[in-house]
Structure formats: C-alpha cells, structure tokens
Amino acid sequence: MIEQLGQVMLYVEDQEQSKKFWTEKLGFTVVSDINNGMRIITVAPKDEAQTSIVLHDKKKIEEMSPELNLSTPSLMFYAKNLEELYEDFKAKGITVGEFMKMPFGKVFNFADDEENYFAVMEK
DSSP states (O other), X not given: OOOOOOEEEEEESOXXXXXXXXXXXXXXXXXXXXXXXXXXXXEESSTTXXXXXXXXXXXXXXXXXXXXXXXXXXXXXXXXXXXXXXXXXXXXXXXXXXXXXXXXXXXXXXXXTTOOEEEEEEO
C-alpha cells in the first residue's frame, strides 16, 4: 500500500539554474547534491519535509531511458498567507498567474525559469 508521496521527479535543462530558482527565489533547502557520474539534486521546503523534488538532467535521462515521458509533472503546493506569498513571488521577478479565489480556496500558479508551471493553494 502506498502511504505518501516521497519525491517528485523534475526533468530540467539546467540543473544549476533550477537549483538556484528553488533555493534562492522560493527559499527551499538543498537536501542533497550528489554527482557520482550523474548529478542528482534534491530540494525540499525544509530539511524534514516528507516530500522532496529531485532535479534530474533531462538530456541524461533521455539518453538512459528514451521511452520515458519527461513532461513536467503537475505539482500543487500548500501554503499559508497566500496573498503575501503571491506579492513576494512578484517582487522576486517570478512569473505568476492570476490570483484566484475558488470555491475550494485561494490559488495561483507560477513558473520557474524554464517556464514549467506549478500551483500554490492556501491550506
């Protein structure tokens, strides 16, 4: 039985730029940055987070497993004080979508430097 989401694989063109986006702009922490022939960077909102994001080199994964669909996964993040976070993202130059109040709560989307889109919902 699956009990929780452990990692989300994100296939990126530039691992270093992606690492900077997640850590410098969003405030995530680097859980690990391993290079044993293939660099694997793991980031998370905080060290003890239950779910982390693994930043894989898209070209290397394509070479190893050409059958994989390397499209961007859809990620939904939960946050408190969504209006404040939205304004913070805008101030940092992060591409953000419209701030919306939906029946299930407040939500907006944002893009990383490679135009991969993610969503944040107030929880």
